[in-house]
Amino acid sequence: AEPGVVPAVESTADDITEMRIRGAAAIADAAAGALETQAERSTADSPAAFEREIHAAAETLYETRPTAVSLPNALRYVLRGMDGDTVADLRSSTIARAQRFQRDLDQAQDRLGEIGANRLRDGDTVMTHCHSTDALACVEAALEAGKELAAIVKETRPRKQGHITARQLREWDVPVTLIADNAARRYLDRADHVLVGADSIAADGSVINKIGTSGLAVNARERGVPVMVAAQTIKLHPDTMTGHTVEIEMRSERELLADEERAAIVGGEATDGDAKGDATGSDADDPAPATDSGLTVENPAFDVTPPRYVDAIVTERGQFPPESIVTLMRELFGEPTDDPWED
Ligand code: RUB
Incomplete structure (x- = not known):
């Protein structure tokens, strides 16, 4: 501390x-x-x-x-x-x-919700990924305007934030079809929009959001389903104006693989083989995953969707084609400066 x-x-x-x-x-x-x-x-x-x-x-x-x-x-x-x-x-x-x-x-x-709601017509079905309050604000405003919507909600492994989205939509009485992430391309035939949020938007209009967003957007383009990103201007990443890239968080392998599952793949009992100097032999809850087993688990939390797969970025300042978002960024942030807590 x-x-x-x-x-x-x-x-x-x-x-x-x-x-x-x-x-x-x-x-x-x-x-x-x-x-x-x-x-x-x-x-x-x-x-x-x-x-x-x-x-x-x-x-x-x-x-x-x-x-x-x-x-x-x-x-x-x-x-x-x-x-x-x-x-x-x-x-x-x-x-x-x-x-x-x-x-x-x-x-x-x-x-932002009111602006985004204009893109949603009565009777439309949206496909969602993860849980985004900005994206849901568009749905809420459309419902308040009297439109009826349905949703196809991607589960969003490994942490299943899709369940949070499904719960919110059901509270609003929106019919929800929950699907495994792997089923997304099959169900795009039934969707009128892909609707997602963002963690960061880069100066070139790239959208950084929950892992799986980029694959969804590529599939949506192939199927002719427009991709709408709901992101307040607080999601615009000022450092990317000067070429800085956005760090993608890597999370614990345990979100994907329990210790017993790891042991089932690489053999041995749980993490026994990697216990260091532990003569008791009872280390089933050894926190350190094996490092020399030849099995690497990677768990990135986010990915980057290139601007050409995004149809519109909806902000509280209006909707933008991704390529023009840099103009708004310059207006809002001006020249980047150093962070006060970094000196
Ligand atoms: C959340 C996520 C959301 C964005 C936007 O990832 O990717 O789509 O943060 O959410 P995690 P909001 O669950 O890893 O935090 O619109 O609510 O800001």
């Missing part, structure tokens, strides 16, 4: 890392809320100490997951609003700024 960082910030960071809080918008909202809590509870006795602590809190939050740019965008936004010569002023300006961020985030999602 960093000195001065309040426990509530550490626990929010842990919730994000462990995916109890997940999805790019929810992560940004939680991060802003955590900075607000840091400002409220800080016991710093000087403005410099207060700022050091806020920067340390931002760094703790920043280091949780690497792909959703809404996280650093949220941190930057809140820190830019921290202003004053006394601890009291710094505290109140940070709190106000964090609250404003959270309000704007909600409003942007509502506005």
Whole structure:
């Protein structure tokens, strides 16, 4: 734990890392809320100490997951609003700024939903991947406008976020067909739209979203089904304007393969063969997967969909063909600057 960082910030960071809080918008909202809590509870006795602590809190939050740019965008936004010569002023300006961020985030999602709903006609079927609150906002607004929709919901292995999407859609009384990811191409015949969210949008219009999005988009193009990406401008990745690439998070092999399953593939009992200097022989819960078994498991959480497979990026500022998103990025972010918690 960093000195001065309040426990509530550490626990929010842990919730994000462990995916109890997940999805790019929810992560940004939680991060802003955590900075607000840091400002409220800080016991710093000087403005410099207060700022050091806020920067340390931002760094703790920043280091949780690497792909959703809404996280650093949220941190930057809140820190830019921290202003004053006394601890009291710094505290109140940070709190106000964090609250404003959270309000704007909600409003942007509502506005995006209204814009995205225009693409959905009465009687349409959408195919979804993962769970995106921005994508669902489009469905919600279309329902509120009196349109009837149906959904084909991809399970989204390995963590099955499709179940969260299915639950939300059923709450809204939308008929849901849940399918295995592998069935997506077969069911595209029945879909009028592929509707997904994004964790980051790059300057060239590439969409970084849950692993499997790019394959879905390629199949959708082949089947003539338009691909619609719902992404608030907080998902635009400013560093990509200067050629920076977006880091794709790699998650634990245990999301794919339990210890017994690994043992069944490579032989041996659970992780026995790799126990180091353990004479007891009872190490069934040895946390370290075998490294010299010849079996490597890779589990990327996200992939990159090239702009040519995306028909529209829907934001709260309007809808854009992916190739023109860079204009909006320049307008919103200007020249990229260094992060305040990195010095
Ligand atoms: C979530 C995911 C979502 C985006 C957009 O991945 O890929 O499509 O984050 O979500 P994970 P939202 O479950 O690994 O966090 O529109 O809610 O921001």
